[in-house]
Amino acid sequence: MNIVIFGAPGAGKGTQSALLVEKLNMFHISTGDLFRNAIKNKTDLGMKAKAYMDRGDLVPDEITVGMVEEVFDRMGDREFILDGFPRNAAQALALEKMLAEHGKDVGRAVFLKVPRELLMARLTGRRVCRNCGAVYHIDSKPPKHMGVCDECGKKDLYQRDDDKEAVIANRLEAYDKSTAPLVDYYRRAGKYVEVDGVGETGEVFQRLRLTVQG
Numbered sequence: 001m002n003i004v005i006f007g008a009p010g011a012g013k014g015t016q017s018a019l020l021v022e023k024l025n026m027f028h029i030s031t032g033d034l035f036r037n038a039i040k041n042k043t044d045l046g047m048k049a050k051a052y053m054d055r056g057d058l059v060p061d062e063i064t065v066g067m068v069e070e071v072f073d074r075m076g077d078r079e080f081i082l083d084g085f086p087r088n089a090a091q092a093l094a095l096e097k098m099l100a101e102h103g104k105d106v107g108r109a110v111f112l113k114v115p116r117e118l119l120m121a122r123l124t125g126r127r128v129c130r131n132c133g134a135v136y137h138i139d140s141k142p143p144k145h146m147g148v149c150d151e152c153g154k155k156d157l158y159q160r161d162d163d164k165e166a167v168i169a170n171r172l173e174a175y176d177k178s179t180a181p182l183v184d185y186y187r188r189a190g191k192y193v194e195v196d197g198v199g200e201t202g203e204v205f206q207r208l209r210l211t212v213q214g
């Protein structure tokens, strides 16, 4: 089943998507990762997206939708998990159109629910491997050796620029204004499911897995 996973910044979308990919061999499309890769590779797309991301604003729809369309064109028949897209009503409509053109649809839109008071600590404590993208947290998932990635062994863990408190506040505002209304959108479409995102990562994954497979 194809799924959309959405929720506030820091809700655990990327962490849970990585587990779905590992355990269920799904194809992961993360628009945040696609933008960060484009910035790392200094592509035109990356240069266009960077200023918006640095401020914690959404990248304009025409840039984002075009980028996702390109991925769909080369995705093949694997079941997918869309993480971080759609992020507003216009993107949700664009997604429906795109999927119809490819003879696909969204089976479930999973909302990962985490209370606001937990999000700031999750985001400010996150560290990411610049080399392979593995995600850590200084308290809940520290690497075995400080600054060194357990997955690829590189000493290249860093804090995302948009994980500073001032930018996080803006990201949360953008989420409230643009993305939270997708709850109603997917409820009306009969595809909405809510998963409690609080608890250990493995516990949350068991809940998510039941939702996706059950």
Ligand code: AP5
Residues within 6 Å of the ligand: 007, 008, 009, 010, 011, 012, 013, 014, 015, 016, 031, 032, 033, 035, 052, 053, 054, 056, 057, 058, 059, 060, 064, 083, 084, 085, 086, 087, 091, 122, 123, 125, 126, 127, 135, 136, 137, 138, 140, 141, 162, 171, 197, 198, 199, 200, 201, 204
């Ligand atoms: P994006 O990268 O998508 O950021 P986000 O939605 O803000 O989500 P995050 O990546 O911050 O959090 P997450 O929910 O994946 O949490 P994670 O699993 O890492 O987007 C970045 C920017 O790109 C946007 O601001 C925007 O500018 C742009 N953009 C992206 N998509 C766009 C779109 N469609 N349209 C327009 N612009 C777009 O977990 C967070 C931390 O918590 C980690 O350290 C993790 O280890 C820890 N953690 C996870 N689960 C648990 C748990 N159960 N218990 C304790 N800690 C946990």
